Each structure stands twice: as structure tokens, then as C-alpha cells.
Amino acid sequence: MFADRTPDLTTDLAALEDQARAALAPEALGYVVPSAGSGATARANREAFDRWRIVPRVLRSGARRDLTCDVLGTSMPAPLLIAPMGVQTLAHPDGELATVRAAAALGVPYVHSTQAAHSFEQIAEAGGDAPRWYQLYWPTDREVCLSFLERAKATGFSTLVLTLDTPMLGWRPADLNRGFLPFLRNVGIANYLTDPAFLAKLDKPVEEDPGAAALHWAKMFPNPGLSWADLPFLREHWDGPILLKGISAAEDARLAADHGMDGVVVSNHGGRQVDGAIGALDALPAVADAVGDRIAVLFDSGVRTGADTFKALALGARAVLLGRPVLYGLALAGQEGVDHVLRCLLAELDLTLALSGYVSHRGLSRESLACAQRSAP
Numbered sequence: 001m002f003a004d005r006t007p008d009l010t011t012d013l014a015a016l017e018d019q020a021r022a023a024l025a026p027e028a029l030g031y032v033v034p035s036a037g038s039g040a041t042a043r044a045n046r047e048a049f050d051r052w053r054i055v056p057r058v059l060r061s062g063a064r065r066d067l068t069c070d071v072l073g074t075s076m077p078a079p080l081l082i083a084p085m086g087v088q089t090l091a092h093p094d095g096e097l098a099t100v101r102a103a104a105a106l107g108v109p110y111v112h113s114t115q116a117a118h119s120f121e122q123i124a125e126a127g128g129d130a131p132r133w134y135q136l137y138w139p140t141d142r143e144v145c146l147s148f149l150e151r152a153k154a155t156g157f158s159t160l161v162l163t164l165d166t167p168m169l170g171w172r173p174a175d176l177n178r179g180f181l182p183f184l185r186n187v188g189i190a191n192y193l194t195d196p197a198f199l200a201k202l203d204k205p206v207e208e209d210p211g212a213a214a215l216h217w218a219k220m221f222p223n224p225g226l227s228w229a230d231l232p233f234l235r236e237h238w239d240g241p242i243l244l245k246g247i248s249a250a251e252d253a254r255l256a257a258d259h260g261m262d263g264v265v266v267s268n269h270g271g272r273q274v275d276g277a278i279g280a281l282d283a284l285p286a287v288a289d290a291v292g293d294r295i296a297v298l299f300d301s302g303v304r305t306g307a308d309t310f311k312a313l314a315l316g317a318r319a320v321l322l323g324r325p326v327l328y329g330l331a332l333a334g335q336e337g338v339d340h341v342l343r344c345l346l347a348e349l350d351l352t353l354a355l356s357g358y359v360s361h362r363g364l365s366r367e368s369l370a371c372a373q374r375s376a377p
């Protein structure tokens with residue numbers, strides 16, 4: 001499955017998915033690539049990018065460009081982060097370790113998923129001093145939640161991303177048909193299996209009864225009871241910036257700002273949760289209008305190219321999170337593959353800015369784009 005080879009990776013990141021399909025085992029393929037239900041949301045994500053077109057400008061002295069930026073106190077070489085994605089060992093045995101190493105080498109912030117196949121401590125060791133954020137899936141057990149926050153702080157994660165579009169898993173036919181859920185095999189619950197508060201609740205050591213550990217995780221992962229009233233608890237126990245991820249409605253973004261959050265990530269989880277949801281890029285302008293001057297607005301879902309990144313930034317995102325393409329690079333060539341994906345995206349973004357007449361993403365606005373009409377069916 002993970003042949004020892006250095007494949008010729010395409011520089012067309014949108015086409016990388018096709019290359020990666022061949023490198024992924026069937027179960028991994030069924031988990032990573034597909035979306036919820038009929039796939040309507042994932043299609044809407046891509047259609048929204050196709051509808052917006054860049055309007056290039058000329059003769060604007062663009063010889064020197066600067067993509068660097070600061071988002072909520074984190075410096076980055078470009079407005080780009082790696083989206084939190086769990087269970088990365090499904091793509092490659094090195095999993096998140098390869099991803100964080102590639103990210104660290106370039107200074108691109110890595111966002112560590114609660115559902116990672118490697119623990120906070122392993123990621124901190126592999127990632128060194130490079131910027132790292134932590135994505136929280138808030139478990140129903142508050143002791144375990146607090147323990148996660150403490151470990152994230154102790155291991156150098158600066159910023160918290162609370163994901164809210166996954167109070168339980170969406171209807172994902174590719175997984176349901178295969179009956180495959182990695183977590184029930186204790187894959188993707190490394191943060192739990194190394195957590196003292198979690199381990200203390202098990203009747204037997206994990207080695208003696210791994211199934212019981214997985215079931216215990218399964219009891220505390222779905223947390224549909226969370227509400228806005230719970231946010232002060234998080235604010236009280238996390239000193240750094242907090243962003244809410246999985247926001248599509250402008251009103252939710254306003255509520256996030258009203259509740260003292262530092263930012264939102266406009267995202268529909270890459271179409272993996274609600275089938276038939278609004279395309280993420282279609283949701284972005286209203287959110288940016290509602291709160292863009294109060295809190296940081298970040299974006300993910302459907303970003304595949306430098307031009308896509310340009311469009312999201314022009315529509316009000318302060319930075320963009322890259323999702324599946326990272327896993328495709330990882331599946332094809334481990335750390336080298338992730339490095340390839342990040343470098344391609346950064347280079348293509350720089351080139352798109354240059355060719356469109358911008359020296360920095362800071363000059364982008366809605367004027368940089370035009371909305372193309374849908375062609376008649």
C-alpha cells in the first residue's frame with residue numbers, strides 16, 4: 001500500500017486527487033476523499049470557485065512581492081495554514097508527523113486535530129518551534145476536555161480552533177457501505193489514549209481491552225448538547241486566541257464576535273457533514289461583511305489552487321486552510337509529498353498575485369474579482 005518510491009507528483013494540485021487515489025488503500029480512500037450524502041456540498045464548494053473570476057490589472061510595479069502575514073499573533077510566510085485533519089496514518093504510516101515536519105520546514109502553521117493518530121507530545125517533538133494551533137473536538141467529559149487544553153498549552157499550541165460543524169459524524173455513504181470507522185479500531189484517538197484523564201476512566205488498561213477504550217471514546221465524542229452558553233468555559237480555560245470552525249451563517253459569526261471569540265473559520269468541513277449545504281465560498285462574503293472588521297475570518301473547503309486562495313482572500317478571508325490536497329501529497333510521498341503540495345500552492349499564489357497586478361494579498365478586495373454568470377444548461 002505504501003510503496004517505497006518517489007512518484008512524479010503533478011504540479012496541478014486539482015489533479016493530485018487522481019494520482020493519490022491509486023496510492024490510497026480502499027478503506028482510506030473511502031474515508032478521505034468522499035463527502036456527505038450525494039456530494040452536493042462538495043460540488044457546491046467547487047462551483048463557487050468557478051463562478052468567481054479574477055480581473056487582472058497591469059502596469060502596477062509588481063517586481064517585489066510580500067506574502068508574509070500575521071494572523072492572531074502567529075507569523076506566517078503566506079496566508080496559508082494546514083487544516084486540521086484526523087487519522088493521517090490512513091494516508092501514510094508517518095501520518096501527522098510527516099505533515100507537521102513539512103509544515104515546520106516552511107513555517108506554515110499546522111493545526112493539530114483532536115482525532116489525530118499522533119499525540120500532542122509527539123507532534124510537539126516533531127514540529128519543533130514552528131507555529132502550531134490545536135483543533136478541539138469538545139468531548140462531553142469536561143475533565144478530558146480540560147486535560148486536552150492543558151496538554152495543548154504545555155506542548156506549545158498557541159491558538160485554539162473549536163470545530164462546531166461536527167457534533168456527530170455526517171451521513172457518509174462510502175464509510176457506511178464499508179462499515180469502516182477508523183476510530184473504533186483505536187486509530188485516530190492517540191490524544192485520548194495518551195490522556196491521563198481519559199485513561200483513568202477505563203476499567204482495564206487499553207492493552208487488555210482496546211475495544212472498550214474505543215467505545216469509551218465513542219461515548220464522549222458526539223456532543224450535540226453544546227450551545228453558545230458553553231463558550232465562557234473555554235474562554236476561562238484558554239488564554240490564547242480562539243476561533244470557531246465550521247461557520248456558514250453570518251449570524252453565527254456575529255454571535256461568535258459577541259461571545260468574545262477571536263475569529264471564525266468559514267467552512268463546511270469540505271462537504272463532509274451537511275449534504276446540500278451552501279458552498280463555503282458563497283457563504284464567505286456575508287460573514288466577512290458581518291464581522292470582518294471585528295474578528296479574524298479564515299476560510300476552508302474546496303481550495304485546490306493558488307487562484308482559489310486568491311479568490312477567498314479577495315472575498316474577505318484573512319487566511320486559508322488547505323485540506324485534502326495535503327493528504328493526497330502525504331499519501332503519495334510522505335513528508336516530501338506534503339512539502340510538494342505546500343510549495344506548489346505558495347508558488348501559484350505568488351504567481352497569481354504577480355500576474356494579476358498585486359504585490360501583496362493585502363491589496364485584494366472584491367474589486368479584484370468578477371462574478372461570472374452560470375452558463376445556460
Ligand SMILES: Cc1cc2nc3c(=O)[nH]c(=O)nc-3n(C[C@H](O)[C@H](O)[C@H](O)COP(=O)(O)O)c2cc1C
Pocket residue numbers: 031032033083084085086087113114115116135163245267268269270271272300301302303322323324325
Ligand atoms: C480525512 C479528513 C479528516 C478531517 N478531520 C478533521 C478534524 O479532525 N477536525 C476538523 O476540524 N476538521 C477535519 N476535517 C475537515 C478539514 O479541516 C477541512 O475543513 C476540509 O478538509 C476542507 O475541505 P477540503 O478538503 O475540500 O479542502 C477533515 C477533513 C478530511 C478530508
Ligand SMILES: CCCCC(=O)C(=O)O
Pocket residue numbers: 086115166169183221269272
Ligand atoms: C470523529 C471526527 C472525525 C474527523 C473528521 O472531522 C472527519 O472525518 O471529517
